[in-house]
Amino acid sequence: MVLEPIHCPGCNDAIAVIKHGKTPDGKRYLCQNPNCDRRTFVRDYAYQGYLPQVKAQISDLAINGSGIRDTARVLKISPTTVIEELKKSIDTSKQ
Structure with missing residues (x-):
């Protein structure tokens, strides 16, 4: 062992x-x-959308003008995951 x-x-x-x-x-x-x-x-x-590297890529792609569906397709994750992560990043930037 x-x-x-x-x-x-x-x-x-x-x-x-x-x-x-x-x-x-x-x-x-x-x-x-x-x-x-x-x-x-x-x-x-198990799900790639939970990885910290993928979350950082979501923000980078959004800043560069990629849409939600484009980002989801490129990263092979759900569009809902992209939306939720963008909401979180907006909420933390307001504080």
Whole structure:
């Protein structure tokens, strides 16, 4: 049996990471490092729209003038995901 250490994407610490429940596609993890800005995370996302890189691409494509359907088709995600992510980015920019 091979044990693979899980690294936190926030602080890159492997010692302070423990299991923290399950999702339909895998496990959720908890970083116990008090200095970490990211407490829980999922290691492997089943849906590509949840990935932080894809969320950043949605914003970039919107700034460059791509439409919602174009963005969804290029990133292979749902148009609803694109709309919801754009709503979130507008709400955070108002605050």
